Amino acid sequence: MSFILYAIMIGILDGGIYALMACGLTLVFGVMEVINVAQGSLVILGAYMSYVLASTLHLNLYLGLLITMPATFLLGMAIEWAFLRRLRVDRIALSILVTYGVSLAIEGGLGMIFGDTYVALPAPSGTFTLFGYATPDIKLYVFLMACAFLAGLYVLLYRTTFGAALRATVQNRTAAQLIGINVERISTLTFALGAALAAAGGMAFGATRSFHPGSAEDLISRLLVIIVLGGFGSLGGALVGALLFLVVEDMVSVLISPIWGPVVFFAGLILILLVRPQGLFGQLEARRQ
Amino acid sequence: MLELKGVVAGYGGGDVLKGVDLVVxxxxxxxxxxxxxxxxxxxxxxxxxxxRPRRGKVLFEGEDISGWPxxxxxxxxIVQVAQDRSLFPQMTVRENVRLGGYTLRDRSLVERRLAEVEELFPIVRERAHDRAGNLSGGQQKLVEFARGLMLDxxxxxxxxxxxxxxxxxxxxxxxxxxxxxxxxxxxxxxxxxxxxxxxxxxxxxxxxxxxxxxxxxxxxxxxxxxxxxxxxxxxxxxx
Amino acid sequence: MAMRGIPGTVRGWGAWAATAAVASLLLGGGAVGAARVRHASQPPIIIGLSSSLTGDFSADGKANVQGYRLWAAYVNAHGGLLGRKVVLKILNDNSDPSQVITDYQSLINQYHANLLFGPFSTLLNPPAASVARRYGYMLIEGNGGGPSVFAQHNAYLFDVSSPTQNQLVAFAQWLTSLPKSERPKTAAYATYQDPFTQPQIDLCRKMLQAAGIKTVSYQVFPDETTDFTPIALKIVHSKAQVVVVGSLINLAAAMVNTFRQQHYNPEVLSFTAGPDQGSQWLQVVGGAKMTEGIMVEISWTPFLDTYQNALLDHLYTSTYGGSPESMSSDVAETFSVGQVLQQAVEATHSINNATLRAYIENPHHVFQTVQGPVHYIAGGWGQSSAPAYIGQWQNGKLVFVYPPFISKGAKPEFPKPNWP
Missing domain, CATH: 3.40.50.300 (P-loop containing nucleotide triphosphate hydrolases)
Structure with missing residues (x-):
């Protein structure tokens, strides 16, 4: 029994990290109608940046975020300006192509610099006991960090003028323009914010498992599934979707078999989508323009 | 005060406006x-x-405003109230109306205007905390008007x-x-x-x-x- | 052969790799043509082969060709085969099974190849071998050892490498060779669900069960799994004395970390991949202390003390640059193809396919290769006896500990010492 509880707890701890990695994806879709397939690569890029800072400058992982997040923020602005702003028609479909290209470029670049070898971030090796099982401290630390970022994001979205403008843009882009919101600026900032959060997620990801440039591929499919479940554009959806995904996967893999983890999850996802095609927290009406 | 001179504009390939002249x-x-x-x-x-017009000019009080964001x-x-439903459905009525003053830097001015607008459109006060998406079509239109008037x-x-x-x-x-x-x-x-x-x-x-x-x-x-x-x-x- | 494709990057850079492969083909072709051969009076021996210079397998296809080239260049620099120069005729199959058939037909009919070498992969070798059989040619190959290759029952095909499935055979032999009193009683298995690792684990499990080692946990998980904690915990829970994992390096590292955190120390901990990856492995597990006593099954590395392996290291680095570690095992596998052919030709003084085939398939004839000594198994449809070796981390070094002919006195550390 305690084993099952432990599996659930591990699912929750990992789910927090996935929520952090996925929140940028959902925000970007909400604001820009762009499916950012490069989110996985941005996460891995962030992980590699943390890796470089930790292994060359011996910089604390959390302090390293003070460098990696602004850097990816700027990169996000550049990507938005260079590629996405130019998409005027058929944004969703074209954005997949464009961001896929960006993703391949990032992955290829990382492969050239670091080679296709696995690395891990230097994480403290202490453990704490949870339902009788030793659990790495780092899992808890990065989970708390993910919670802090998500809480910060919540405050940004719901307690600031920028957040109100962002939400307005999500809910009705034209109306947002008509009240004087510069939606292009909001788009750039949102994409950049998503990239910066991806870098934080990358640090959390890399501190709890080893990764290589190709890790982005497995990651993006999981992140997209989380967003589909939670509902495109919904921050709460990303959180609940990530927790559900990881908890279900871990429980099934403990109770039945790891092979069935994703199967059970996808079966559940299909059932949910039959009842709520917009996902758990998605808003179909919200996207009318 | 508002004048269009030979405005040509359209979406994608064709022109929808083919030289509009109009004085308001x-x-x-x-x-x-x-x-x-x-x-x-x-x-x-x-x-x-x-x-953005492809050709022609939009003049307002003598100033050329064509192509301005x-x-x-x-x-x-100049404020436009869009066709169809243009409120932010997940936000409350009051949040919507307040966002009408998004471009105003002076927060106290926003609150003053909000009070004036509520005077003019009582529904804004009555349904202040309801989600805008839950209002009927006509009520939403009035809230849209109210939001438009926030900038006077x-x-x-x-x-x-x-x-x-x-x-x-x-x-x-x-x-x-x-x-x-x-x-x-x-x-x-x-x-x-x-x-x-x-x-x-x-x-x-x-x-x-x-x-x-x-x-x-x-x-x-x-x-x-x-x-x-x-x-x-x-x-x-x-x- | 590549056990598991590395997703993503290979595909992303496939086009570049293909370009590089074609470039090296052109450059290499020139090098072979220019090689000095003493007995220029006799016509050269043409060896035809097709490889995946473009398409899905282009990275491996390039390595496949490198091994053949290194062998041919070496042989030509030392008097050729039976005094005749060896010329490789290489066609590109674009990783495509139907193109492979066309290629081998052209090699035989149009280019009049005397002998044939195999292409890359378990997918492409069977169609190539079918063409060879139709024309009475044998096909020696090194990069296709999946069960489907031998299931063709094609007596004209010879794989010089260890069949994929046999990766854990030496490991199972070692465990079952322990005296009954010392032998562990329980084992846990976990493997990716894929056509390479799962059959290895299953065969190993069968062998261990036959020797009375009970299976207390058996887990198969999908390819895209990235969160391994639950899988590792199930093994911890089973308290198995032996743990065998069909793995990649990230999985192996996650297992090691979880086991250590849970203070679970199996007597034997073995992976099919991961701990063989030197500095990369030490980086992901956090240093040499963490990996003491951990085993990994290896069919070839540049450090193996086998016939001409040091020579291959030298040929590779002097031809392609880099370090021996940068050499793909694909290269050693196709180099072995040349070694087997050369030894058969020299023993029979013939390049007649029928004569050579009869010689090679005789299980009493042992060939020395960079992968170790091999002979062909009677009724094995081209399966060789090529072994996989047990490597074990001992005092910060990966040491070969089994079978005894390679271990040079080094003994497996058993049981595995506790975590630091």
Whole structure:
């Protein structure tokens, strides 16, 4: 029994990290109608940046975020300006192509610099006991960090003028323009914010498992599934979707078999989508323009 | 005060506006009518900055504002209320209206305006904490008007305000348009429901196929035999 | 052969790799043509082969060709085969099974190849071998050892490498060779669900069960799994004395970390991949202390003390640059193809396919290759006896500990010492 509880707890701890990695994806879709397939690569890029800072400058992982997040923020602005702003028609479909290209470029670049070898971030090796099982401290630390970022994001979205403008843009882009919101600026900032959060997620990801440039591929499919479940554009959806995904996967893999983890999850996802095609927290009406 | 000179504009390949010349006099209610695809709504979009004209000029109080982004047009005192539902459905009514003052830096001014607007549109106060998406179509339209007035604009552009409303609600909406005008504002309105629109307006503009066919006092347009037959004859909906 | 494709990057850079492969083909072709051969009076021996210079397998296809080239260049520099120069005729199959058939038909009919070498992968070798059989040619190959290759029952095909499935055979032999009193009683298995690792684990499990080692946990998980904690915990829970994992390096590292955190120390901990990856492995597990006593099954590395392996290291680095570690095992596998052919030709003084085939398939004839000594198994349809070796981390070094002919006295550390 305690084993099952432990599996659930591990699912929750990992789910927090996935929520952090996925929140940028959902925000970007909400604001820009762009499916950012490069989110996985941005996460891995962030992980590699943390890796470089930790292994060359011996910089604390959390302090390293003070460098990696602004850097990816700027990169996000550049990507938005260079590629996405130019998409005027058929944004969703074209954005997949464009961001896929960006993703391949990032992955290829990382492969050239670091080679296709696995690395891990230097994480403290202490453990704490949870339902009788030793659990790495780092899992808890990065989970708390993910919670802090998500809480910060919540405050940004719901307690600031920028957040109100962002939400307005999500809910009705034209109306947002008509009240004087510069939606292009909001788009750039949102994409950049998503990239910066991806870098934080990358640090959390890399501190709890080893990764290589190709890790982005497995990651993006999981992140997209989380967003589909939670509902495109919904921050709460990303959180609940990530927790559900990881908890279900871990429980099934403990109770039945790891092979069935994703199967059970996808079966559940299909059932949910039959009842709520917009996902758990998605808003179909919200996207009318 | 607001003038369009030879405006050509469109989406993608073709031109929807093919050289529009139009003058809107200060302090009037002007109503644009015409068949579907005549370019009525496009005129509003060009003025508000949602669409850049390909050729021609938009002049406001003598200043060339053509191609300005919406935020800049708003700062000059021109506000558009979009066609259909344009509230932010997940936000409360009050949040919506307050966002109308998004471009104002002075927070206390926003609160003052909010109070004024609530005076004018009591529904904003009554349903302040309801989600905007839960209001009926007519109520939403009034909240949209309220949101538009947060900037105390000189010109209000209304894109088919009566669309999808029942006759009773429509009357309330047109009363509100007169209220807005009574405060000295210029109103430029596009109406599919031509008879109601012209009844509320001083001047009528008939558009067809991307150009202005006729500009005349509203009652003249209403009485115009040819126009009546074309756009008003079938439109004997109660007004 | 590549056990598991590395997703993503290979595909992303496939086009570049293909370009590089074609470039090296052109450059290499020139090098072979220029090689000095003493007995220029006799016509050269043409060996035909097709490889995946473009398409899905282009990275491996390039390595496949490198091994053949290194062998041919070496042989030509030392008098050729039976005094005749060896010329490789290489066609590109674009990783495509139907193109492979066309290629081998052209090699035989149009280019009049005397002998044939195999293409890359378990997918492409069977069609190539079918063409060879039809024309009475044998096909020696090194990069296709999946069960489906031998299931063709094609007596004209010879794989010089260890069949994929046999990766854990030496490991199972070692465990079952322990005296009954010392032998562990329980084992846990976990493997990716894929056509390479799963059959290895299953065969190993069968062998251990036959020797009375009970299976207390058996887990198969999908390819895209990235969160391994639950899988590792199930093994911890089973308290198995032996743990065998069909793995990649990230999985192996996650297992090691979880086991250590849970204070679970199996007597034997073995992976099919991961701990063989030197500095990369030390980085992901956090240093040499963490990996003491951990085993990994290896069919070839540049450090193996086998016939001409040091020579291959030298040929590779002097031809292609880099370090021996940068050499793909694909290269060693196709180099072995040349070694087997050369030894058969020299023993029979013939390049006649029928003569050579009869010689090679005789299980009493042992060939020395960089992968170790091999002979062909009677009724094995081309399966060789090529072994996989047990490597074990001992005092910060990966040491070969089994079978005894390679271990040079080094003994498996058993049971595995506790975590630091």
């Amino acid at each position: 006099e200060a302090g009037t209610i002007t109503c644009i009518i015409g068949p579907n695809g005549a370019g009525k709504s496009t005129v509003l979009k060009v003025i508000s900055g949602l669409l 919406p935020a800049r047009v708003i700062s000059r005192g 604009p000189k010109v209000v552009l209304l894109d088919e305000p009566s669309m999808g409303l029942d006759p009773r609600t429509m009357r309330t909406v047109f009363e509100s348009i007169r209220t807005m005008h009574a405060a000295g504002r210029t109103v430029l309105l596009v109406e599919q429901n031509a008879r109601s629109g012209l009844n509320a307006a001083h001047r009528g503009v008939v558009m067809e196929n991307g150009v202005v066919r006729l500009v005349a006092p509203a009652h003249d347009v209403l009485a115009h035999p040819e126009i009546g037959e074309l756009y008003l004859g079938g439109a004997t909906r109660p007004a």
